[in-house]
Structure formats: structure tokens, C-alpha cells
Amino acid sequence: MNIPMIWGLSSTLDQFREHDDWTRQQLETHQQQTLMQLREHAYRNSPFYQRFHQGLYDKPLHELPVLTKQLLMEHFDDVVTDRNIQLSNIRKRRVDTMDALFLEQYRVIASLGSTGCPSIHVFKKQEWEVLQTSFGRAYDWAGIEAGDISYRKVAMVASVEPRHLSYQVAHTLKNPWVSTLRLLVTDPIDTIVRQLNDWQPEALFTYSSMAYALALEQHAKRLHISPSTIMTTAEVLPEMTRRFIKQVWGKEIFNQYTTTETGILAVECNHHNGMHIAEDLLIVENVDEHHRPVPLGEYGAKLLVTVLFNHTQPLIRYELDDSVRLLKQSCACGRPFVLVDTIQGRTEDNLHFPSGEAGQVTIHPHFFYQIMDDISARAWQIVHKDEGLHIFLCDLQNASITDDRVVEIFEKALAKQWVIVPKIYVHHVATLSRTPNGKTLLIKSENTSTMMS
Numbered sequence: 001m002n003i004p005m006i007w008g009l010s011s012t013l014d015q016f017r018e019h020d021d022w023t024r025q026q027l028e029t030h031q032q033q034t035l036m037q038l039r040e041h042a043y044r045n046s047p048f049y050q051r052f053h054q055g056l057y058d059k060p061l062h063e064l065p066v067l068t069k070q071l072l073m074e075h076f077d078d079v080v081t082d083r084n085i086q087l088s089n090i091r092k093r094r095v096d097t098m099d100a101l102f103l104e105q106y107r108v109i110a111s112l113g114s115t116g117c118p119s120i121h122v123f124k125k126q127e128w129e130v131l132q133t134s135f136g137r138a139y140d141w142a143g144i145e146a147g148d149i150s151y152r153k154v155a156m157v158a159s160v161e162p163r164h165l166s167y168q169v170a171h172t173l174k175n176p177w178v179s180t181l182r183l184l185v186t187d188p189i190d191t192i193v194r195q196l197n198d199w200q201p202e203a204l205f206t207y208s209s210m211a212y213a214l215a216l217e218q219h220a221k222r223l224h225i226s227p228s229t230i231m232t233t234a235e236v237l238p239e240m241t242r243r244f245i246k247q248v249w250g251k252e253i254f255n256q257y258t259t260t261e262t263g264i265l266a267v268e269c270n271h272h273n274g275m276h277i278a279e280d281l282l283i284v285e286n287v288d289e290h291h292r293p294v295p296l297g298e299y300g301a302k303l304l305v306t307v308l309f310n311h312t313q314p315l316i317r318y319e320l321d322d323s324v325r326l327l328k329q330s331c332a333c334g335r336p337f338v339l340v341d342t343i344q345g346r347t348e349d350n351l352h353f354p355s356g357e358a359g360q361v362t363i364h365p366h367f368f369y370q371i372m373d374d375i376s377a378r379a380w381q382i383v384h385k386d387e388g389l390h391i392f393l394c395d396l397q398n399a400s401i402t403d404d405r406v407v408e409i410f411e412k413a414l415a416k417q418w419v420i421v422p423k424i425y426v427h428h429v430a431t432l433s434r435t436p437n438g439k440t441l442l443i444k445s446e447n448t449s450t451m452m453s
């Protein structure tokens, strides 16, 4: 435990709390000031940005080029603002030394990279404290106060890979008042259930698919816990799953949207109207596939995020493959931060189907979300394979929906999209398949003929 660090964090958290009372105008002024500081720092110290933004130093943010993950990794050594940080040296680090600071002042984490190559992210000690505090704020909004005198038991079922964000945050957030049981999400469910029964956590923190799996265990009377707070993260959270978890434990979930690059990107307050974007730490632009802005209330194809608190590895208009919708309405809690409703899926979850008219049609994840809401399965997964579209259903709620009806619903909906309708297979399963990281991809393509598009 690290008492000075906790005091440092709690004073940062106090500052964060003041932002809740800001007007929208105050928030935007703060964003412009911190953006200016970030850009000045990048233009002085990052050879990459000196070239990338050449002639654009005075241009507004939305006129700057987009930074992709690929560009970031290709020019890693030039992007960072300390010339001592080199990717080759980071890669040489052994896993068992990951807890130590790199060059005695930097925390290094890898993105999970469920698809494609993982990216590496570097935070100076003070920047890492801001990222940690963003997690502390999520706890705070969920009613678990950082530094709360009452003893709290938190169970975290997540990745225990030392290079990953959840491990690093939990490791460095250790504090004497919150006791955390860390369980590996990829462990057999029986093992996780037994340990949770022994531990009796007051708060449960996990991926939404694991929260669902545990709710099923509780429903089947094998798991007997009564957490007062449930926080979910990292994945798409279908409405049916959310409702089932609430039914089982009688608690509304506090969902979070986290990325390795930003820490907390958005988090729910106790009004549960959606997730508030951490706009005091980030500038988020919702855009279509050509990086044009998308109006509030409509789905974008990608998010461009500018991380205001990381001067070590500046991310300015960094592209995230997430398809989300920012909401028009403000929240009754009065916070000035814009709301995002549930993440509809990663852009890589788009499925591509042959079409008689246009050659090929791209179907976005929210198309399937709408269909699956009508079908009312507690959890589901759609896998596009060469031979057709496989629909995996857990625990169908509506007994009147037969397999034939599911096939019919899909065929009709896809035909309306001018798609040459593939063969539809319906499977009833107890659990969904997971990636090696323990996550469940709700929509995935294993179709070899359309994957390259």
C-alpha cells in the first residue's frame, strides 16, 4: 500500500469533483486551454508531430489529420516526447518486471488487441495518477468512495496479464480501505463461483459477458453473493443482459467504457441515462467512416479521441474503431459531460455480405442489436462463416420464438438490406465462446471471402 499516493489521488479526485459543477462553457474553455498546452508540448518535443502537423499549428482540432494505431506504432519513437523512450527497449522488458516503472518514471501498458496488433501506451507517473483517478471517479460515482473509511471488499474478474490496463490499475490502486480479490476471467466458471462464494464481495467488477455468466450461476443457485454495486466494462452490454443482471441481484449496473489509451472514456452516474464522457480529460469526436462529424443522436463509425492529460505520448485525433451514439439530452445529475449510450460494437464487427446490386453490403452491429432485442435472448453471439450465418442463443426469453422464426426474422431483415441472404443456423448454447483474453465478441466474421474488404 502506498499512503502518499492515495492522498495524492484523493486530492486529484476532489478536483475532479469540482468539474461536476462546471457549466458547459467552463468545460469547453478548460478543453481549449489544455488542448493548447498539449499541442505546444507536442510541437516542441515530438519530431513526429512537428512533421505530421506541419503548417497546421494554428489550425483548429477538427482540421488536423487523424492518427491511426498503425501510424502511432510505426512512428512510436518519434511520437513520444522523451527521446529516451524507445519501442525496442520497451519490447525487451520481461513480463516479471512489468510492475516496475520504465526508466524509473513511466508506466507502460499494452492494449488487449483482440484483433490486429496490440499498441503500446506510455504514461509519466503524474499522468498515470490522472488515469487512475479517472477509475477512482468511476468508483465514486458508483457509490464506492476512494478512501472510504468503511471496509469494502471488491471482487475483480478480469485479465491478470501484467501488461494490461485492468491489472496495472488494480495493482497500483491498492489501498488499505478497499480490499480486492482478483480472479482470472479465463478460469473455469466453477472456480470463480467457489472463490466468490468464499469471499462475499460487496462490489463486483467484471466484463459484461462475465457478469452475465455469474448472474446465470446466481439464478441457478450455485452462486450466493449479494454485491451492493456491480460495475461492468470493456464490452458491449446488450439491454437483455443488463435487465437480467438487475433482475438477479436487484441492482442497476454501473457500466464503464474504458480503453487502454484513455483509461475511463465514459462512465455511468447513478441516473443510468447512459455513460458520461470524461470530457475534462478527453476531447471526443464522433465521426463517420470518412472522418466527417456525426450529429448527436446518430451512430458514428469511429471515435477520434484527444487525450488531454498525456504529454508523454500525445494522442491527438487518435482513431478508435468504436461505433457509438452521443445523446442529445443532458442528464438530471447536472454534470456538463455529454452522454454516450451503450457501445454498439467495434467497427471491425461490421459484417460484409455479397449483394446483387452493389457487389457487397456492409451491415453495422446496430442492425443486429435491433433484431436481437426482438428475439429476447439473455445473451447471444453472431458468427459469419463461409457456409452461412451462425446465431448462438443463450436462454431464450420468449418461448413463442422458434428456430424457424429466428431464421425468418434474419432472412427478412437481411433481404431488406439488398443482401444475398446466407444460410442461417440457430444454436442454443449454455455459454458463449471467448477470446484468449476472456472477452466475448458478440459479432464476428470468420468469412474468408469478405474479410479483406
Ligand SMILES: [Zn+2]
Pocket: 269, 270, 271, 272, 273, 276, 331, 332, 333, 334, 335
Ligand atoms: Zn448523470
